[in-house]
Every structure is written in C-alpha cells, then in structure tokens.
Amino acid sequence: MKFCVALGGNPNAGKTTLFNALTGSRQHVGNYPGVTVDRKEGRYVQNGHDMHIVDLPGTYSLTAYSVEEVVARDFLVSERPRVTINIVDASNLERNLYLTIQFLELGIPTCVALNMIDVARGRGIEVDDKKLSRLLGVPVVPIVARSGFGKKALMDAVETVAESPLPQPLRVSYGPDLETAIQEMEAIITGSEFLTNLYPSRWIAIKFLENDEQIMERGRAADPPIADRLEAITRKVGAHIEETLETYPEAMIADHRYGFISSMLKQGVVKERHDRNRLFLSDRIDKVLVNRFAGPIIMLLVLMGLYHFVFTYSEMPVAWCERAFEWLSAMASASLSDGLLKSLIVSGVIDGVGGVLGFVPLIMFMFFGIAMLEDSGYLARVAFMLDRVFQMFGLHGSSVMAYIVSGGIAGGCAVPGVMATRTLRSPKERIATLLTAPFMNCGAKLPVFALLIAAFFPHSRARMMFILTLISWAGALLAAKFLRVTVVTGASTPFVMELPPYRLPTFRGLVIHTWERTWQYAKKAGTVILGISVLLWAGMTFPRLPDAQVETFANQRIGFISAAAPQVVEELETASGSRPLSTAAAELKKALMAVDARQTGAALRHSLAGRVGTGLESITRWAGFDWRTNIALLGGFAAKEVIVSTLGTAYSLGTVDAEAADSLAVKLAAEPGWRTLTAWSLMIFVMFYAPCFVTVVCIARESSWKWGAFSMVFNTSMAFFLAVIIYQVGAAFGY
Structure with a gap:
C-alpha cells in the first residue's frame, strides 16, 4: 500500500x-x-x-x-x-x-x-x-x-x-457572538457549496472571520455574491465585538483555541514535578553563553575555534585532492597530443573544475562545524545576542538569521539567506537585509579566499578567515545603515524570537546535514561550473593567434635551435626525466620555454576574453587587478566559484612546462604581478561585489527587478571603491 x-x-x-x-x-x-x-x-x-x-x-x-x-x-x-x-x-x-x-x-x-x-x-x-x-x-x-x-x-x-476512515473536523466553541455568525455563515456556505470541495464549511467561516486573505480571494473568484455576503457578516460581527469587547474576531478565535488547549491540559494531561523558580539546564547555560559581556567574547572564540578546526583538519584532504588533480592533469597532458582537445581537457575541465572540487574537503569540514552549532541550538543564541547591534544599524533581529544562512559563518549560501528575509514584517527592513545578506562569505566565495590565503597567508589560515568574517559583517552592517538612512528609510520594528533548548547533536543528523550541503556544492561544480568553465576556456582560446605571429614564434625557436650545437639539440630531443641535462641543453630548453610562454601569453591576450580583460585593465589596475584577474571576476558574476576555475584555466593556458604541475596557489605566489596587497584587494572585492546571477534572480523574485539591478550596481561600486582604497593606500606605504 x-x-x-x-x-x-x-x-x-x-x-x-x-x-x-x-x-x-x-x-x-x-x-x-x-x-x-x-x-x-x-x-x-x-x-x-x-x-x-x-x-x-x-x-x-x-x-x-x-x-x-x-x-x-x-x-x-x-x-x-x-x-x-x-x-x-x-x-x-x-x-x-x-x-x-x-x-x-x-x-x-x-x-x-x-x-x-x-x-x-x-x-x-x-x-x-x-x-x-x-x-x-x-x-x-x-x-x-x-x-x-x-x-x-x-x-x-x-x-x-x-487504514481508518477520514475523521470528522474538530469543533471548538468560540463564544456566543462568534458562534452565531459562524452558524449563519455555515448555512450559506453549505447551501451554495461554496469552496466545500476543498475545505469544511465551518473552517471556511472561521477563516473569513480571521480575515484570511487567501481564502477570501479564492471565495471572491469562485462566487463573488456569496463572498460578499460572508464578508458583510464578518464586518458586522467585527464591528460588534470591537464596540462591546474592544477586540477583534481573530484575537477572540486565538483566545478560545488557547482556552480549549488549557482546559485539556488541566484535566491531568500535564503534571509538573518541580519548583517553578528552578533554572533549567538550557537557562543555566544561557546565563553564561548569552551574558551581555561574556556572550560576545565566547561567540568570537567559538567562531575562531571553528575556523581553526576547519583549516587544521581539512589541510591534508585538500592536499590529497590537489595532488590528485595535478596527477590527472599531468596524465592527460602526457596522453593527449597537442591541440584543442588537449587544451580543453587539461585547461578547461581538469584545471578549471578541479580548482573548485579541490576545496570540497574544506567545504565539508565547514558545513560539519556549522551543522554542530545549528543542531545544538547555539546559532539561535547568536541571533539573540546580535539583535541589539542590528537595531543600531536599522535592521531587525530576524535579519541575523538571514546573514548567518548567507554565510555569516563562512560556508552558507545567499539564496536561502535572501529567502529567509520573508520572516521580516517591515518591508524596509526586509529590503535592507536582502540587499546586504549577499555580503556574507558564502560557500562560493570560500574557495577564492582559501586559494588566496594558501598562496599568501599560509601560516595564519584560521586567523585570516576569522578577520575576513569580521570584515564581511562590518561591511554589511555599515552598508545597511547607509541604505536605511537613504533609499529605504523607515522606523525599526521590535524583535522577539524563540530560543530552542540546547541539544546534543546526533552523529546521523550531522552527517546528513553535512552531506546534503556538500553534495549541492559538488553538484554545482560538476554542472554549472563545468559549463561556465568550458565557455570561458573557449573565450580564452578563440580567436587563435594569426598565422603570421605563430610563424614569428616558430622562427624564434628555429633560431635558438640553429645557434645550438647539434649534439646539444640531440641531447634535448632524447632526454628523459631520470637523466639531468647538460648546462648547454638546459639553457636551450629554457630559451625554448621562454618562447612558448610568450606565445601562449600572446594567444591568451589575443583571445576574446583576453581582449575584454585587457580593455578593463586601465580601470582595474587602480585596484591591482590584471587582465587575467578581470576575466575571472567577469566569470564570477555567474557564480563565485568560477573565479577559481577561471584563474586555474588562465594560468594553465599560460603554463608551457607539462612537468611543472604546481597547484594554482603556488603559481599565484610565484607570479610577478601578485603580492600580499593584491590578494587583500581581490579578497575584499570578491567579498562585496555583485551577487551571483542566481542570487540576483532571487532578490528580484523576493522584491523586484529594480532591487535586483540595484544590488549589482551598488555592490560592485562599493566593492571597487574599497579595493582601490586598500590597494592605493597599501602601495603608498610600500606594501
């Protein structure tokens, strides 16, 4: 069955x-x-x-x-x-x-x-x-x-x-005034079969008295005259109750339901065997964890501990993944003959998508830590503690959960964070929250930060992630305050939330929550990111270099080979990886590789993506971004993970030594145009610039396309302004 x-x-x-x-x-x-x-x-x-x-x-x-x-x-x-x-x-x-x-x-x-x-x-x-x-x-x-x-x-x-017959609907008595109206409305509803194919007649009458907009709209669409009669009865009884009892039908219905529940519980259903003044375990824990002074300090220590746990225990699995993709890239390079297919497989797929999938262990550990905080009930306490701070910036306490879901503790997603703003009753607070929630460090930004931290801050990974988290919160709150005093002005509303009891998370629950979120990340890398990576590879490959330029580079190679002694050329052609080259052969190899590097660099610049990136360089150089970074950031408008995959593809296309299968972090650290200041500028820009396309669509669906477009323009302008300030000030001080 x-x-x-x-x-x-x-x-x-x-x-x-x-x-x-x-x-x-x-x-x-x-x-x-x-x-x-x-x-x-x-x-x-x-x-x-x-x-x-x-x-x-x-x-x-x-x-x-x-x-x-x-x-x-x-x-x-x-x-x-x-x-x-x-x-x-x-x-x-x-x-x-x-x-x-x-x-x-x-x-x-x-x-x-x-x-x-x-x-x-x-x-x-x-x-x-x-x-x-x-x-x-x-x-x-x-x-x-x-x-x-x-x-x-x-x-x-x-x-x-x-296996039992369908039950009869429960009938709760709502007092003489409402019961008279309900019975009158029931008779009308039953006699005209008004929505009775969907709902019980008494329930429809109660919903009209509660001014349930959805039921009333369905009623008007189904039978306008009957709906008008029911609404007239609702207005009449509502006016009578307001005049005599100074309340409303909705409030009376809720009171009678709670009265019905109370009468049941008083019939020996509940027996309390404790002193009512006794503090429960959750309350005793909250005396410390939600303390006005100790609470925020403990919260920051918990956050720092989470990042230390993630980066410490994910370091080895991430290294395994990197080595696996490096090995796969080297194998594909050795197995495939030179040409477009080899370039697509190695640069477009393996080095592109592999750069994103390589961070799966780190993402998994992060989701596991967040699941522990969530399932234990501690995240609700974080929202409670931050309410007072959020009120200062014109936001509602419920905005905290939208921020946390979006990646307030690095690893969330802005899409459910934007949807979480539905709990906010004030339209102005809701708009300010959904516009600033994407500033949080979502799981898509995490690979970018992890890459740059590994390249330029390898000995302080947890501390750097902690600092970036604080920056994202500060930036979001300041932006929200700016929006609340300019484009979305209005009074703040009070905040009340339920604090669930502390619970010891179950291993099964933690595994399920971690797997669900990690699988969504991996699936996105294997579908959306793969497709975008291939498109960007094509943009970085076509159009090809003109034959005249290819011939120029070929002639340079011929010139170096002709100038070398025949035995040196022969040694280089027959060399194997186990036997070291002579000084002359090594110099010839280095010269030929330099020509190859110039050719691949020229080909990348000549491509469609290279031209766009180079065209933007006159502006983005103020923030320290070169043309390759520009290509990656343009791809990031679709999905932030694409930044890593595009950098992987761009620097793979620029690599000519198949034996040098270094990780992308190593390549960036060795690149002349990259330094610590560049990494800081890029991380701040990625943190705050336009949300990914899916988030923009979600913002538009939750509000309007006007606010979706506003988020792209406002966020990108703010991000670029901050990146320029950081880079220019840092450069002025010699960093």
Whole structure:
C-alpha cells in the first residue's frame, strides 16, 4: 500500500530531525511549485507500506500570514496526505498544540508525535499521552526524534490512521457572538457549496472571520455574491465585538483555541514535578553563553575555534585532492597530443573544475562545524545576542538569521539567506537585509579566499578567515545603515524570537546535514561550473593567434635551435626525466620555454576574453587587478566559484612546462604581478561585489527587478571603491 505522509509542526520542534531519522539517505530536496520554499521528500517502508514522506515548512499556524503557512496549508488541502504527523514539543505543549487544533479543525487525519519527552522530563514535566490522545481523538505517541526512541510505535500509529476512515473536523466553541455568525455563515456556505470541495464549511467561516486573505480571494473568484455576503457578516460581527469587547474576531478565535488547549491540559494531561523558580539546564547555560559581556567574547572564540578546526583538519584532504588533480592533469597532458582537445581537457575541465572540487574537503569540514552549532541550538543564541547591534544599524533581529544562512559563518549560501528575509514584517527592513545578506562569505566565495590565503597567508589560515568574517559583517552592517538612512528609510520594528533548548547533536543528523550541503556544492561544480568553465576556456582560446605571429614564434625557436650545437639539440630531443641535462641543453630548453610562454601569453591576450580583460585593465589596475584577474571576476558574476576555475584555466593556458604541475596557489605566489596587497584587494572585492546571477534572480523574485539591478550596481561600486582604497593606500606605504 502506497500513501503520502506529511510532517508538520512548529519551528524547532524536531521535525527535520524526525524526517532524517525516517528517510535517511532516501530523500531529496526541491522547491514547491511557484515559490522558492524548500520541499524535502523521502521514503519510509514498513510492513509492506511504502510511505512518501513530505517535510512541510515549519509554521506556528495555518492562517496565511507567511509564505511558509500558505505552502503548508495548500499542500495539506491540494495533495491531501493520507496522514499528517504533527510533531509537538512536549516541553512547550500549550504553544505547540495550537497548530494541532488547526489540523483537527481542518479535518486532517492526524497522528501526534510527542517529541523531546526526555527534555520535558528533565524539566520535571510529565505528559499523560494516553489521556491527551483520548481528549484530542487522535493517536499521541511519545518519541525522542534525535535518538530514534518511539519511531516504530509512531509509524505503527500512522498505519492505523491510514487504514481508518477520514475523521470528522474538530469543533471548538468560540463564544456566543462568534458562534452565531459562524452558524449563519455555515448555512450559506453549505447551501451554495461554496469552496466545500476543498475545505469544511465551518473552517471556511472561521477563516473569513480571521480575515484570511487567501481564502477570501479564492471565495471572491469562485462566487463573488456569496463572498460578499460572508464578508458583510464578518464586518458586522467585527464591528460588534470591537464596540462591546474592544477586540477583534481573530484575537477572540486565538483566545478560545488557547482556552480549549488549557482546559485539556488541566484535566491531568500535564503534571509538573518541580519548583517553578528552578533554572533549567538550557537557562543555566544561557546565563553564561548569552551574558551581555561574556556572550560576545565566547561567540568570537567559538567562531575562531571553528575556523581553526576547519583549516587544521581539512589541510591534508585538500592536499590529497590537489595532488590528485595535478596527477590527472599531468596524465592527460602526457596522453593527449597537442591541440584543442588537449587544451580543453587539461585547461578547461581538469584545471578549471578541479580548482573548485579541490576545496570540497574544506567545504565539508565547514558545513560539519556549522551543522554542530545549528543542531545544538547555539546559532539561535547568536541571533539573540546580535539583535541589539542590528537595531543600531536599522535592521531587525530576524535579519541575523538571514546573514548567518548567507554565510555569516563562512560556508552558507545567499539564496536561502535572501529567502529567509520573508520572516521580516517591515518591508524596509526586509529590503535592507536582502540587499546586504549577499555580503556574507558564502560557500562560493570560500574557495577564492582559501586559494588566496594558501598562496599568501599560509601560516595564519584560521586567523585570516576569522578577520575576513569580521570584515564581511562590518561591511554589511555599515552598508545597511547607509541604505536605511537613504533609499529605504523607515522606523525599526521590535524583535522577539524563540530560543530552542540546547541539544546534543546526533552523529546521523550531522552527517546528513553535512552531506546534503556538500553534495549541492559538488553538484554545482560538476554542472554549472563545468559549463561556465568550458565557455570561458573557449573565450580564452578563440580567436587563435594569426598565422603570421605563430610563424614569428616558430622562427624564434628555429633560431635558438640553429645557434645550438647539434649534439646539444640531440641531447634535448632524447632526454628523459631520470637523466639531468647538460648546462648547454638546459639553457636551450629554457630559451625554448621562454618562447612558448610568450606565445601562449600572446594567444591568451589575443583571445576574446583576453581582449575584454585587457580593455578593463586601465580601470582595474587602480585596484591591482590584471587582465587575467578581470576575466575571472567577469566569470564570477555567474557564480563565485568560477573565479577559481577561471584563474586555474588562465594560468594553465599560460603554463608551457607539462612537468611543472604546481597547484594554482603556488603559481599565484610565484607570479610577478601578485603580492600580499593584491590578494587583500581581490579578497575584499570578491567579498562585496555583485551577487551571483542566481542570487540576483532571487532578490528580484523576493522584491523586484529594480532591487535586483540595484544590488549589482551598488555592490560592485562599493566593492571597487574599497579595493582601490586598500590597494592605493597599501602601495603608498610600500606594501
């Protein structure tokens, strides 16, 4: 038997942990149709039942106040999963059951997973799951998602619900005034079959009273006269309640739902066996980690420790990857005859994409560290501590999470960071956040920084990454302040957030989170980056040098060979790698290689990309960028990883000694035009210049194309200004 099972619940209730425990590696991530909200799906097989598991976005309600709530509700209504598992935090039962009540009012076949009972018991809270099940009329199963406790019993209950008839919607009494209106509206809805093919009639009436815009719009589209009658009743009862009780129907509905929940819990469902003044473990930890003075210091130490962990333990795997690609490049060079195919394979594919894939171990260690901070609950504390700082720069506390997701701790991605701004209610704060979130050091910028740090700061890698992180935060906040006092002015709004309890991350969860993010990075390198690398290789290869110039270089070689003694030429032609050359043969080889280097350099400059890069050099030289760097930065507009792959291709095309399979970092460090000051200028420019194309599209979809174009112009102008200042000031002081 095949059927669909949805996982729904509040944020931080353990929904994703349960999803990972159920599906393991049998899962994939996509988007819901028409929106950029993640849709995670997987499979779970038990007793011959093949269950299609869908992890719904975390939400506190089914009222359409946010995109996540609309997505979750639309899935439940349109897809009609056979069972919905409602994950409930046992230590915050009253708040979590608010969503449960809405599931039951919608008539959804539900099974309640009472998660984190170990945390609840640690706080002295005992929940009578059997009594709660009897009062709700649905199965309630105690579980601990991170350890797997109760998983089998939960899925047994899911099978029972799947094989049972569809339940009747729950009826909560909303008091005389609202109940009179609801019954009147129910009669109209049932009599005219108004949206009843989608929703229960009583639920539709309640949604009109809550002024749910999506349901009201659907109603107007389906039957305008009936929608007008229902809205008239809503206005009438709303005016009456406001006049007599000084409140609104939405608030009364929420109060009665919480009253319904409270009455259940008071029937012996919850027993508290502790002193209410006693501090829980999470609260005691927060006394230190969120302390006004010690908290920020600990936060910086944690960040520095993370980078030390990443660069220390990834150094050897990264070296292995570099050697593997160097060996592959040397093998391809030796196996293929000279020509376009060899150039494409070696320079376009291996040295291009290999430069990006070589950093996979570093990216993987970074994602593992971030997953530990995220799963433990510490990242939420970081957002809490930074709220006061963000208010000073005209941003909202929720902006912190958008920054962190974008790469506030190096390794994120600006696309989900931009999407995370949906939680901001103020349009002005939202625009300022989504424009500055791409300043964070995302996983795409990380290979660029790692390359330049390895080349010019090899003995202080963790410290350099820490400094770059602080610079990105400072730059983003200052840019946000500038935007808030110029183009997106407006008052700041207050910030309230939930701090989840501290949890010990499970190894399985860490592995799944690390693998998902690392695989996305590697897949991008093997698809998007590969395609762009090949296109840029073509741009750096065509048009070819004119025959006259090729003949000039050929004549130079002939001249050197003719001037050498015949035995020297013969020695060079028959030389093997094991036998050293004589002084004369070595000098001849060096002279011929110099000619080859001049020819490859001339060919690269003559190519389309070389011409564009050379044309920009008159401007970019103020920031210390040569024409090869310009080519790489132009490719970076598509995806920041392309900067590394393009530099790899450019310097590979300029290399004539097949035996010198040095890493790109070594090549840059030895290049005459590169120095520490150049690296600083380039890192700052890459940090702040235009977001990648996908992020720009995301900004446009979340706001408008006007702001998408603005982000490209504003970010690039700011980045170039900073790079010029750094390079010119550094050069003036002799660096």
